[in-house]
Amino acid sequence: MTSLRPNAPPLRILLGPGPSECAPEVLAALARPTLGHLDPLFLSLMDEVRAGLRAAYRTENELAFPISGTGTAGMEAVLVNLLERDDAALVGVAGYFGARLAEIARRVGARVTEVRGEWGRALSPDDMRRAAGGKRFKILALVHGETSTGVVADLAAMRAVADELGALLVADCVTTLGGMPLEIDAWGVDGAYAGTQKCLAAPAGLSPVTLSARALASVAARKTPITSWYFDLALVKSYWSQDRAYHHTAPIQNIYALHEALRLLFDEGLAARWQRHARHARALWAGLTQMGLALLVPEAERLVPLTAVRVPTGIDEARVRRFLLERYSLEIGGGLGELKGRIWRIGLMGAGSKRANVELVLSALRAALAEQGWTAAADPLPAVHAAYANA
Amino acid sequence: MTSLRPNAPPLRILLGPGPSECAPEVLAALARPTLGHLDPLFLSLMDEVRAGLRAAYRTENELAFPISGTGTAGMEAVLVNLLERDDAALVGVAGYFGARLAEIARRVGARVTEVRGEWGRALSPDDMRRAAGGKRFKILALVHGETSTGVVADLAAMRAVADELGALLVADCVTTLGGMPLEIDAWGVDGAYAGTQKCLAAPAGLSPVTLSARALASVAARKTPITSWYFDLALVKSYWSQDRAYHHTAPIQNIYALHEALRLLFDEGLAARWQRHARHARALWAGLTQMGLALLVPEAERLVPLTAVRVPTGIDEARVRRFLLERYSLEIGGGLGELKGRIWRIGLMGAGSKRANVELVLSALRAALAEQGWTAAADPLPAVHAAYANA
Numbered sequence: 001m002t003s004l005r006p007n008a009p010p011l012r013i014l015l016g017p018g019p020s021e022c023a024p025e026v027l028a029a030l031a032r033p034t035l036g037h038l039d040p041l042f043l044s045l046m047d048e049v050r051a052g053l054r055a056a057y058r059t060e061n062e063l064a065f066p067i068s069g070t071g072t073a074g075m076e077a078v079l080v081n082l083l084e085r086d087d088a089a090l091v092g093v094a095g096y097f098g099a100r101l102a103e104i105a106r107r108v109g110a111r112v113t114e115v116r117g118e119w120g121r122a123l124s125p126d127d128m129r130r131a132a133g134g135k136r137f138k139i140l141a142l143v144h145g146e147t148s149t150g151v152v153a154d155l156a157a158m159r160a161v162a163d164e165l166g167a168l169l170v171a172d173c174v175t176t177l178g179g180m181p182l183e184i185d186a187w188g189v190d191g192a193y194a195g196t197q198k199c200l201a202a203p204a205g206l207s208p209v210t211l212s213a214r215a216l217a218s219v220a221a222r223k224t225p226i227t228s229w230y231f232d233l234a235l236v237k238s239y240w241s242q243d244r245a246y247h248h249t250a251p252i253q254n255i256y257a258l259h260e261a262l263r264l265l266f267d268e269g270l271a272a273r274w275q276r277h278a279r280h281a282r283a284l285w286a287g288l289t290q291m292g293l294a295l296l297v298p299e300a301e302r303l304v305p306l307t308a309v310r311v312p313t314g315i316d317e318a319r320v321r322r323f324l325l326e327r328y329s330l331e332i333g334g335g336l337g338e339l340k341g342r343i344w345r346i347g348l349m350g351a352g353s354k355r356a357n358v359e360l361v362l363s364a365l366r367a368a369l370a371e372q373g374w375t376a377a378a379d380p381l382p383a384v385h386a387a388y389a390n391a
Numbered sequence: 392m393t394s395l396r397p398n399a400p401p402l403r404i405l406l407g408p409g410p411s412e413c414a415p416e417v418l419a420a421l422a423r424p425t426l427g428h429l430d431p432l433f434l435s436l437m438d439e440v441r442a443g444l445r446a447a448y449r450t451e452n453e454l455a456f457p458i459s460g461t462g463t464a465g466m467e468a469v470l471v472n473l474l475e476r477d478d479a480a481l482v483g484v485a486g487y488f489g490a491r492l493a494e495i496a497r498r499v500g501a502r503v504t505e506v507r508g509e510w511g512r513a514l515s516p517d518d519m520r521r522a523a524g525g526k527r528f529k530i531l532a533l534v535h536g537e538t539s540t541g542v543v544a545d546l547a548a549m550r551a552v553a554d555e556l557g558a559l560l561v562a563d564c565v566t567t568l569g570g571m572p573l574e575i576d577a578w579g580v581d582g583a584y585a586g587t588q589k590c591l592a593a594p595a596g597l598s599p600v601t602l603s604a605r606a607l608a609s610v611a612a613r614k615t616p617i618t619s620w621y622f623d624l625a626l627v628k629s630y631w632s633q634d635r636a637y638h639h640t641a642p643i644q645n646i647y648a649l650h651e652a653l654r655l656l657f658d659e660g661l662a663a664r665w666q667r668h669a670r671h672a673r674a675l676w677a678g679l680t681q682m683g684l685a686l687l688v689p690e691a692e693r694l695v696p697l698t699a700v701r702v703p704t705g706i707d708e709a710r711v712r713r714f715l716l717e718r719y720s721l722e723i724g725g726g727l728g729e730l731k732g733r734i735w736r737i738g739l740m741g742a743g744s745k746r747a748n749v750e751l752v753l754s755a756l757r758a759a760l761a762e763q764g765w766t767a768a769a770d771p772l773p774a775v776h777a778a779y780a781n782a
Binding site for chain 1: 393394395396397398399400401402403405407409410411412413418419420421422423424425426427428430431432433436439442443446459460461462463464467471491494495498499500586588594595596616617618619620621637638639640641642643644645647648650651653654657658716722727
């Protein structure tokens, strides 16, 4: 007969691309007893989560709720609702998640024009215009914070391009929601999805999505039914709205956790949360640079919650990560796709965005690199202290 | 600025169609600290979960893992992989979830033949044969435990029909996995999916799926790509197998909870778990009948974990449920679809399948019915005691 041992995971310091560590209050919320998914108390909680997501996304959109799946489920949900077979989609691809956007749009049957860019640089509005070649598109989709490269996109500038193309603007906000400025309404983003396991400091398993009124009108005007039932946002919306029409059994404890994560976000203040992430990221950048490590992305295009660091020549990058995990119980990420083996990805997200982690990861990296004979150009701490003094 | 109050859900006694209460050990597992989704310790845990699911499903299938979504996500995942546009699907529809199977198969583009049956009765192999009309089908799909009616299907008998039709046999095991006999290999089920929030006593949010070698061969022989990327089981399988190919960020804490739920299942023993569910269900049936309440489903076709009870004439069924929730913090379910307003659904699932709950729900129902002037035909307790004495 099968028998399993109890799982007793050690405490990790999670400074990779996500999941980030959960806030302790969020872990406590996860362990609260189950309510029925149609219990009046749970329905109230759902309303609070919707209100919280609207505030976090900075939108008045009626449609704002979590999909019961991970960030990729949110990506698929937005695309499968907005796109029909043979619709034209212009997709920015300068990293792993941009490529995934293009792939899912193709699966839905859209005619996809990829706008290819260097991994580690932002695509410009002119890159988009050139690739569009004067044609019209149903959507312009791109990644706001490209977790594979550490690049942030200028969504407000992309809105102007989308207007020229007659397109809805779709943005992947998995790594940016709650971690750096994101203005769904002010920037005119029509469709967005996010993750909970990054800057919100909740566990993975939900994907907050939002659609503008214009995007909803486009869904209502579809000529063909949505091929997915699970991701049919009109049905999910009926469940999350006052209709309470049964669609699926919400993952109750994940909703508790998201609610608690949002509560902590507003306790801190959204702008304060963004500033905290920026302060610690800048200190990290200063320290890494001072040590003599090169950052992949120019500062103006750099994602705040996740930093890509070039692996110095001759260094076995996987051995560095193993060293950090084994000696410090500290996780950072390796590269994905064409950056595999060439970068590390250091995330300072949610509860993990704090000074103790900045100084610890620098200290641990020095030890891991020294173990392979690489010597830091200088002690990073004075630069870190200076960054905090100026913050 | 938005501000949220902490969520402090009261303890509910969850005797509806699910979610059932989580075992306390499972709630504790949920609150354990996050591991990275590629952490070697987490990868070991994934392997244990796969082994546990194989044992719970009574299968040697290589493909057995949880989809990162709820039971409906599992349903969609199995159908979208097995069906291509214009494939013929024979679907048993004698309840709400059978109708959902047919609807999702249509969304995928299959030509669906529905085998309609009375809600509250099992479809027979001959019902299937008649509807098939001598034609061949890609799949024969039906619900093993129809949660909307409280009926269980005879899957072994359906295997013979599937063989005649040249079809793969697909079964919805959302409510049966871990709660009553289910023999994927012995019965020749090719595709199955389940829920975690029923007889496994874990939170909702994952859907264990399994496919037979024959089903996998059918997926490999597809002429068109799978329209869903999130539910593409070949990709998810690469993530769950030794390749560890990144697909999505697993909901770490939900996996902890499922692992713990499986650990408890094997500690108790699978057969013992089935017997426990049967023992308490029979005691409930005896008590309800003794009180003078009618059960919807004949005993030979009755689902063990969920019992459908007819609402007596003149009783406001929603008022009964409100009474139970407000006075006892006890939840039972109402009817769905065409049984709305006509039945209650009482679940004794997972950690909730115990004598205390049987006697409490009978006692509470008596009070709720008495409040509307309905008097029980007899005290149910002697019948309950007799049922336990004979168990």
